[in-house]
Amino acid sequence: MEDLLNAFLLMSNFVFVPAIAYGSQLALGAVGVTLVYGILRFSNFAHGDIMAFGTMVVILFTWLFQSYGINLGPLPTALVALPFGILATAIFLLGSDKFVYKFYREKKAVPVTYLIASVGIMFVLNGIVRFIIGPDDQRFADGERFIIKAKTMKQYLGTAEGVSIKVSQGLTVVTAVIVVVALFWFLNKTRTGKSMRAFSDNEDLALLSGISPDKVVSVTWILVAILATIAGTLYGLDKSFKPFTYFMLLLPIFASAIVGGLGNPLGAIAGGFVIAFSEIMITYPYKKFVAYIVPGDWKPEGLVQLLATDYKFAVSFIILVLVLLFKPTGIFAGKSV
Amino acid sequence: MSYLIGENMTGGYGAADILHGCNIVAERGEIAVIVGPNGAGKSTAMKAIFGMLNIHTGSIILDGEDITSLSPQARVAKGMAFVPQTANVFPSMSVEENLEMGAFLRRDDISKTMDEVFDLFPILKDKRSQNAGELSGGQRQQVAVGRALMTQPKVLMLDEPTAGVSPIVMDELFDNIIEVAKTGITILMVEQNARQALNIADKGYVMVQGRNKFTDTGEVLLNNPEVRKSFLGG
Numbered sequence: 001m002e003d004l005l006n007a008f009l010l011m012s013n014f015v016f017v018p019a020i021a022y023g024s025q026l027a028l029g030a031v032g033v034t035l036v037y038g039i040l041r042f043s044n045f046a047h048g049d050i051m052a053f054g055t056m057v058v059i060l061f062t063w064l065f066q067s068y069g070i071n072l073g074p075l076p077t078a079l080v081a082l083p084f085g086i087l088a089t090a091i092f093l094l095g096s097d098k099f100v101y102k103f104y105r106e107k108k109a110v111p112v113t114y115l116i117a118s119v120g121i122m123f124v125l126n127g128i129v130r131f132i133i134g135p136d137d138q139r140f141a142d143g144e145r146f147i148i149k150a151k152t153m154k155q156y157l158g159t160a161e162g163v164s165i166k167v168s169q170g171l172t173v174v175t176a177v178i179v180v181v182a183l184f185w186f187l188n189k190t191r192t193g194k195s196m197r198a199f200s201d202n203e204d205l206a207l208l209s210g211i212s213p214d215k216v217v218s219v220t221w222i223l224v225a226i227l228a229t230i231a232g233t234l235y236g237l238d239k240s241f242k243p244f245t246y247f248m249l250l251l252p253i254f255a256s257a258i259v260g261g262l263g264n265p266l267g268a269i270a271g272g273f274v275i276a277f278s279e280i281m282i283t284y285p286y287k288k289f290v291a292y293i294v295p296g297d298w299k300p301e302g303l304v305q306l307l308a309t310d311y312k313f314a315v316s317f318i319i320l321v322l323v324l325l326f327k328p329t330g331i332f333a334g335k336s337v
Numbered sequence: 338m339s340y341l342i343g344e345n346m347t348g349g350y351g352a353a354d355i356l357h358g359c360n361i362v363a364e365r366g367e368i369a370v371i372v373g374p375n376g377a378g379k380s381t382a383m384k385a386i387f388g389m390l391n392i393h394t395g396s397i398i399l400d401g402e403d404i405t406s407l408s409p410q411a412r413v414a415k416g417m418a419f420v421p422q423t424a425n426v427f428p429s430m431s432v433e434e435n436l437e438m439g440a441f442l443r444r445d446d447i448s449k450t451m452d453e454v455f456d457l458f459p460i461l462k463d464k465r466s467q468n469a470g471e472l473s474g475g476q477r478q479q480v481a482v483g484r485a486l487m488t489q490p491k492v493l494m495l496d497e498p499t500a501g502v503s504p505i506v507m508d509e510l511f512d513n514i515i516e517v518a519k520t521g522i523t524i525l526m527v528e529q530n531a532r533q534a535l536n537i538a539d540k541g542y543v544m545v546q547g548r549n550k551f552t553d554t555g556e557v558l559l560n561n562p563e564v565r566k567s568f569l570g571g
Contacts, residue, residue, distance in 0.1 A: 191441075194430070194434060194437065194438065195438065195441060197427075197429070197430060197434075198427050198430060198434075198438045201427040201428060201429050201430060202424055202426070202427050202428070204421070204424065205421070205424065205425065205426070205427065206427075206438070207409070207410060208409060208410070208413065208419060208421075209413070209438050209439055209441045209442070209484070210410055210413050210414065210441050210442035210488075211438070211441055
């Protein structure tokens with residue numbers, strides 16, 4: 001009995017809690033991608049680097065506030081810097097739309113042209129971020145580190161295993177829930193939100209109804225700025241900020257959006273968790289877990305690990321390919337790619 | 338002066354002209370129907386009146402005002418409403434949301450207009466929370482027309498409204514169109530079901546190859562032997 005409890009605590013500590021946090025971060029990123037696909041009708045390959053840019057601005061302002069001695073007690077100071085990051089990202093995205101994407105909209109370019117243009121924006125952001133903050137790891141988390149420590153739980157429960165929940169993980173989940181609820185309220189209950197859904201559904205009819213395409217485009221980019229900056233900051237607080245890592249996040253984020261159904265925000269959230277749980281569960285060494293569950297002589301020799309943790313991204317990639325092959329419209333039947 | 342005038346319209350989608358000096362006129366509260374064989378330019382003529390097509394010769398005049406240079410959105414603001422033949426609803430949005438989107442340009446209280454639409458199409462009231470994409474073809478057409486009516490237009494243009502609907506629903510739809518015209522809205526309609534359409538028309542335009550061939554009241558055209566022979570089927 002105690003073994004089963006230990007097994008559960010072990011899984012919670014190394015799989016469930018990290019997967020829920022990682023899933024929330026991917027979900028926020030994927031919603032940003034899916035909004036651009038559904039409303040602006042192209043795959044935005046710059047999304048990872050948009051997250052990096054937003055997080056970079058947040059980091060710079062966090063360092064500034066830290067030097068002024070501003071802090072939020074147990075919560076990270078980055079939360080105060082967040083609005084500045086969002087503002088800077090929104091300005092950049094609106095600018096990139098005005099100087100790059102608008103040109104192609106006027107020429108009625110095909111979607112793949114926008115995709116390539118977004119790759120160009122990706123390289124520009126890549127360069128800007130590395131130029132300003134450098135390519136190395138940056139740590140900017142402060143405040144309390146843990147909500148619950150594994151050691152404390154072990155003592156309290158008297159078990160061999162415990163679960164630690166970091167402040168950044170709890171913050172990720174709470175923030176993600178707030179952002180998602182706010183987004184769905186906006187899309188379903190406000191006039192502007194409904195007009196964006198209409199624009200995504202049937203662009204010609206939306207134009208005939210008098211919906212302004214410029215306003216829809218601007219609001220979309222502002223939403224992307226908000227989502228990307230928050231997702232990037234939460235990821236950076238939880239793990240660390242390194243520009244290259246954010247570029248690599250593009251793969252699991254796209255996998256999440258596609259698995260859930262492109263253009264469908266609910267799907268993006270579900271997809272985020274599917275990808276996060278898959279990545280972690282497939283690369284987790286189950287040796288200790290199995291040891292708790294099975295009788296003594298059956299204890300495993302090897303690590304019982306399906307794939308090494310280095311192959312985490314391979315898991316997203318395989319899921320992405322499988323979904324595209326067998327059910328391209330994703331779980332929630334979004335637009336096909 | 339007539340309420341809606343499409344005068345000497347000549348133009349096309351690209352290099353070749355489809356319309357050649359086409360004339361369409363409708364009075365207030367009148368039902369004007371454009372019929373003709375396939376490829377005659379009926380839908381093209383209506384799109385030209387709405388501004389979805391650029392005509393290099395001719396003009397469109399609404400209530401005495403020349404609106405030839407206005408974009409379709411601007412013409413909607415002037416009181417025109419257009420119901421396309423296909424893709425005429427927002428499929429992933431509910432019936433009620435579709436109607437709300439129809440009234441997007443209005444800033445006042447739209448609930449009274451929505452009630453009027455529900456009176457006209459009672460079945461939409463039952464299905465108000467259902468997604469428009471899940472409705473049957475006939476019901477979708479009703480949503481499409483309802484959406485157009487939400488702006489309280491002066492002119493309602495319908496592109497083949499009975500395409501793909503069953504005969505009973507077609508009758509109901511024509512009855513509804515007559516109801517709408519009674520409220521003073523000018524109806525301009527392109528139709529393939531020429532006989533039934535001319536039956537309810539105050540004025541009929543038979544177009545062939547981008548030109549007006551016959552213009553008269555619906556009743557006269559129905560009894561015209563040449564019209565009957567060429568494409569009413571005798």
